[in-house]
Amino acid sequence: MIRIDALWLASEPVDMRxxxxxxxxRVVQVFGAAQAHHGYLFTNDRANRLKLLVHDGFGVWCAxxxxxxxxxxxxxxxxxxxxxxxxxxxxxQALVVGLPWQCLEQLRIITRV
Numbered sequence: 184m185i186r187i188d189a190l191w192l193a194s195e196p197v198d199m200r201x202x203x204x205x206x207x208x209r210v211v212q213v214f215g216a217a218q219a220h221h222g223y224l225f226t227n228d229r230a231n232r233l234k235l236l237v238h239d240g241f242g243v244w245c246a247x248x249x250x251x252x253x254x255x256x257x258x259x260x261x262x263x264x265x266x267x268x269x270x271x272x273x274x275x276q277a278l279v280v281g282l283p284w285q286c287l288e289q290l291r292i293i294t295r296v
Contacts, residue, residue, distance in 0.1 A: 185239055188220040190275045196228040203245035206236045217243065224275075230254040 197209065206225060210217045217223070219240040226233050231254045237244045 185237055185244060186220050187222040187237055189218070190222045190224060190272070192224045193226075196230075197225040197234070199227045199232045199234065199247070201225075201234070203236060203243050206234060206245065207243055210236065222275075226255055 217238040223236045231250045233248045235246045
């Protein structure tokens with residue numbers, strides 16, 4: 184089982200053709216380094232695809248999910264810059280099953296790029 188201690192949500196959409204290396208470079212660009220046991224969530228512009236990048240302490244894992252109908256409820260930064268947000272485990276689980284995670288708890292803005 185992969186341990187995830189913290190989850191980060193990228194509010195800027197990412198090209199879903201990006202693989203683990205390209206997503207990792209985005210994490211390094213924003214945070215300086217990928218932290219062990221942290222998960223980083225990315226979505227495309229339509230918010231119907233989701234990628235999760237997890238650093239397990241030795242390397243990275245990349246998982247993807249696609250919705251056939253509808254879209255994930257996803258926050259966007261109106262200014263066009265990425266705003267990493269930290270999610271609680273409950274918010275992450277709600278997001279993955281397509282529930283409105285905003286009603287669970289207010290997200291905290293951690294840093295602005």
